[in-house]
Amino acid sequence: MVIETQELSFSFADQLVVKSLSLQVPAGSIYGFLGPNGAGKTTTIKLLLNLLNTQDGSIRIFGQDLQSNRISIMSQIGSLIEQPAIYQHMTGKENLINRAMLLSVTEKRVDEMLALVQLNAAANKKAGQYSLGMKQRLGIALALLTDPKLLILDEPTNGLDPNGIIEIRELLMRLVRQHGKTVFISSHLLSEIERMATHVGIINNGAMLFQGEIKDLESISQPMVYIETDNTVDAANLLTRNSYTVTDVFDTHLHVPFTSRQQIGEINALLVQNGLTVFSINKQQKDLEELFLDITKAN
Numbered sequence: 001m002v003i004e005t006q007e008l009s010f011s012f013a014d015q016l017v018v019k020s021l022s023l024q025v026p027a028g029s030i031y032g033f034l035g036p037n038g039a040g041k042t043t044t045i046k047l048l049l050n051l052l053n054t055q056d057g058s059i060r061i062f063g064q065d066l067q068s069n070r071i072s073i074m075s076q077i078g079s080l081i082e083q084p085a086i087y088q089h090m091t092g093k094e095n096l097i098n099r100a101m102l103l104s105v106t107e108k109r110v111d112e113m114l115a116l117v118q119l120n121a122a123a124n125k126k127a128g129q130y131s132l133g134m135k136q137r138l139g140i141a142l143a144l145l146t147d148p149k150l151l152i153l154d155e156p157t158n159g160l161d162p163n164g165i166i167e168i169r170e171l172l173m174r175l176v177r178q179h180g181k182t183v184f185i186s187s188h189l190l191s192e193i194e195r196m197a198t199h200v201g202i203i204n205n206g207a208m209l210f211q212g213e214i215k216d217l218e219s220i221s222q223p224m225v226y227i228e229t230d231n232t233v234d235a236a237n238l239l240t241r242n243s244y245t246v247t248d249v250f251d252t253h254l255h256v257p258f259t260s261r262q263q264i265g266e267i268n269a270l271l272v273q274n275g276l277t278v279f280s281i282n283k284q285q286k287d288l289e290e291l292f293l294d295i296t297k298a299n
């Protein structure tokens, strides 16, 4: 595990905002850390970055205890928390060169980072004139200067337009697939990260509601066969007589729990052979956003 916390808890005065959190972030993953506003994501990230002191529980990063190995661990993490620290009056490239000098990183690396985040064409434009998405990419380039193994990003897609979100998504996927990084990214919108995350942790009120691979999150919601037919009552009776479970019957359509593609073909044949008209039949799965709302509401 690249990040592993055990029973991590944190309070601001008497408000417990992180509750016994046990994060498991595997190497090479894009871990989506999800929760509504105020769930405790930023506080958790500040604990991981040692910007807040751990009160209860423990944090291991790269297999080492954070408290006793702060400097070596932090030197291998790139982060973006809240707004990136960018000098607006300098160009994107000047911002990178300035930081590179402070960190004793070569100028060659600056050019590589500009290419990686696709800001070469805008390298000599003032950062103050960049779009929000360009600023976020510059922030990621700054975080990557030292070639860290782990990137921790707090809501980097917040406020971006759909194109900006796609650019960040493609960049992060490239970093993981081609450059072997691990990315920990928070968001309050599942839809913004579901297409890039390999793993997710969902928190609400500081406590973990779900953690696992994104495919396991999908499997929590039972997919349905949606059947649109001319007589849903007759169709439901026919299916029940043939040992299918019908979960919902509406005027225009009915639902049967999905088991296989083969089953869809069999249901279709059965209905048609018995004189019913099937207008459409397909597998439907709850959208992850609805699932996220269900999980957070239930808790």
Ligand SMILES: Nc1ncnc2c1ncn2[C@@H]1O[C@H](COP(=O)(O)OP(=O)(O)OP(=O)(O)O)[C@@H](O)[C@H]1O
Binding pocket: 012, 017, 035, 036, 037, 038, 039, 040, 041, 042, 043, 044, 188
């Ligand atoms: N410095 C602070 N002092 C007191 N309370 C704080 C402080 N920072 C955060 N909190 C409280 O801790 C709780 C968790 O906040 P946090 O910023 O970690 O949530 P978040 O999930 O990152 O939310 P958002 O998506 O809105 O950034 C909130 O109730 C917040 O008001």
